[in-house]
Amino acid sequence: MLSRQIKDKLQGLSTPFYLYDMGLLRETLKAAVDESSKYGYKIHYALKANFDERIFKTVREFGMGVDCVSGNEVRYSIESGFPAASVVYAGVGKNDDEIRYGIEQGIFAFNCESRQEMEIINRIAGEMGKVADIALRINPDVDPHTHKNISTGHGDSKFGISYKEIEEVAAKLPELKNINITGLHFHIGSQITTMEPFINLCQRVNMLYKWFTGRGFRLTHINVGGGLGVNYTNPEAEPIPDFKKYFSIFAENLDIDPAIEIHFELGRSLVGQCGELITKVLYNKVTAAGSNVAIVDSSMTDLIRPALYQAHHAIENLSRNGDKGIYTIAGTVCESSDIFAKGIELSAPLRGDILTIKTTGAYGSAMASRYNMHDLPKAVYSDDL
Numbered sequence: 001m002l003s004r005q006i007k008d009k010l011q012g013l014s015t016p017f018y019l020y021d022m023g024l025l026r027e028t029l030k031a032a033v034d035e036s037s038k039y040g041y042k043i044h045y046a047l048k049a050n051f052d053e054r055i056f057k058t059v060r061e062f063g064m065g066v067d068c069v070s071g072n073e074v075r076y077s078i079e080s081g082f083p084a085a086s087v088v089y090a091g092v093g094k095n096d097d098e099i100r101y102g103i104e105q106g107i108f109a110f111n112c113e114s115r116q117e118m119e120i121i122n123r124i125a126g127e128m129g130k131v132a133d134i135a136l137r138i139n140p141d142v143d144p145h146t147h148k149n150i151s152t153g154h155g156d157s158k159f160g161i162s163y164k165e166i167e168e169v170a171a172k173l174p175e176l177k178n179i180n181i182t183g184l185h186f187h188i189g190s191q192i193t194t195m196e197p198f199i200n201l202c203q204r205v206n207m208l209y210k211w212f213t214g215r216g217f218r219l220t221h222i223n224v225g226g227g228l229g230v231n232y233t234n235p236e237a238e239p240i241p242d243f244k245k246y247f248s249i250f251a252e253n254l255d256i257d258p259a260i261e262i263h264f265e266l267g268r269s270l271v272g273q274c275g276e277l278i279t280k281v282l283y284n285k286v287t288a289a290g291s292n293v294a295i296v297d298s299s300m301t302d303l304i305r306p307a308l309y310q311a312h313h314a315i316e317n318l319s320r321n322g323d324k325g326i327y328t329i330a331g332t333v334c335e336s337s338d339i340f341a342k343g344i345e346l347s348a349p350l351r352g353d354i355l356t357i358k359t360t361g362a363y364g365s366a367m368a369s370r371y372n373m374h375d376l377p378k379a380v381y382s383d384d385l
């Protein structure tokens with residue numbers, strides 16, 4: 001764990017901040033690229049996980065494309081030097097300006113989430129005298145066995161086109177002359193830690209691929225989304241996710257013409273473990289109920305995952321390695337849910353101690369807010385230390 005190795009250097013820095021281990025990031029990206037390229041698979045980095053400039057630049061060095069979910073993400077990707085032809089754009093609510101921009105730039109594909117969206121993209125492309133490439137995002141109704149707020153592929157989710165509608169959609173497509181269906185897109189959810197949901201996904205993909213090609217659709221790619229989880233409980237046991245296993249599951253279970261490209265959209269598994277939130281203890285108190293609480297100088301505005309999903313992030317006191325006790329680590333914001341961890345065991349966190357909140361490289365700084373007029377969190381990169 002980088003923070004432990006360089007704890008003396010961290011002492012002098014003003015907290016809170018995200019500490020990024022750029023060496024681990026590069027190793028992780030390399031492992032993902034090495035394992036995926038064994039099968040000729042292509043990775044789009046899910047920019048929503050972390051849009052930090054230095055991280056994004058590093059991703060670019062590894063030749064990945066980008067998975068975007070807003071017009072601003074598409075623009076940022078293109079302005080950061082990613083070729084438009086490596087950008088995919090999903091999202092249930094693309095507005096007309098965002099669609100126009102994507103068409104103008106010639107992105108690889110719109111991952112289209114509803115019948116109506118197909119018609120709107122068709123109309124806008126027609127007005128522009130263009131044909132837009134589309135992948136149909138089909139909701140495969142696969143249970144990812146993850147937290148309900150980050151599961152997207154079940155039958156009642158707002159994402160994607162219902163598999164029950166595909167007959168109607170396929171019948172409508174020949175009328176829509178300004179869109180070209182180049183692929184199918186799926187994404188079942190995030191923080192998936194067993195392979196079974198991915199095997200189920202492959203089975204659905206095989207079925208739908210046959211269904212579409214059997215009706216004369218000429219697909220060039222299948223995008224199976226992201227979702228590979230990371231180890232939040234014991235990050236040091238698994239700093240780099242098992243990409244070898246993950247990609248081999250798709251290689252074994254997909255039954256698709258080898259000429260069709262297989263695309264992935266990975267976020268958390270690429271950047272999750274390279275980030276730590278470094279914070280300092282401000283105060284200690286004991287509640288009437290007898291809980292020992294340490295108030296730190298960070299909050300849910302820097303890292304909302306514990307408040308939003310009751311997510312567990314391992315926490316360590318970098319300043320002390322003594323007798324352990326049971327503590328609640330609380331943030332500064334005026335919300336009862338602003339708690340990083342309840343009843344965890346760690347060396348007494350006393351005023352001035354530096355704590356690390358681990359595995360916060362994904363959906364950490366990207367979800368920060370300015371609630372209570374807090375500053376957005378700063379970033380410190382290992383390359384600069």
Ligand code: LLP
Pocket residue numbers: 046049067090150152187189190191225226227228265266267268269305362363
């Ligand atoms: N593709 C699509 C269409 C997605 O919606 C997502 C994530 C990904 C790819 C990347 O998934 P990943 O490989 O990172 O699991 N804020 C939540 C996670 C939300 C994920 C949203 N979609 C969290 O902090 O756990």
